[in-house]
Amino acid sequence: MTAREDLRREMTHNHLYMTEERADELIDAALAEAAAATPGARPLAVGDVIHGFAYGAFGRDHYHCVRIEAIGPDWIVARGANSEPSFADGERALQLCQRAREEGHQTPYGEPPEPCPAEASAGAPLTDWQA
Numbered sequence: 001m002t003a004r005e006d007l008r009r010e011m012t013h014n015h016l017y018m019t020e021e022r023a024d025e026l027i028d029a030a031l032a033e034a035a036a037a038t039p040g041a042r043p044l045a046v047g048d049v050i051h052g053f054a055y056g057a058f059g060r061d062h063y064h065c066v067r068i069e070a071i072g073p074d075w076i077v078a079r080g081a082n083s084e085p086s087f088a089d090g091e092r093a094l095q096l097c098q099r100a101r102e103e104g105h106q107t108p109y110g111e112p113p114e115p116c117p118a119e120a121s122a123g124a125p126l127t128d129w130q131a
């Protein structure tokens, strides 16, 4: 059974008894499955912007857009305007980051988006790092 079928079954037959943890588990699995099925997803690269929550790839309390500053074989470090560096690693998290990158800058309720803060030009650079 696929993750999508799992999610669908639980939503239609067991939603009254589902915990938030179980719901997160099912949603994450379905998203990861969809991300893995995306053909030809471009590898993450330094300079890519990953928007918003990114399906929890950086943790549950991460809601800001970030730009990738460093990459390794299965990890990335990314940072937004005036934010601490954020770290994500592992196949699932990076697939979710690819998905958030591809979807572009969005707003939670479909209102006209503010410009993406991670895509806006910054002030005077502190290093000569370039995307």
Ligand SMILES: [Zn+2]
Binding pocket: 049, 050, 051, 052, 065, 104, 105, 106, 116, 117, 118, 119
């Ligand atoms: Zn954004």
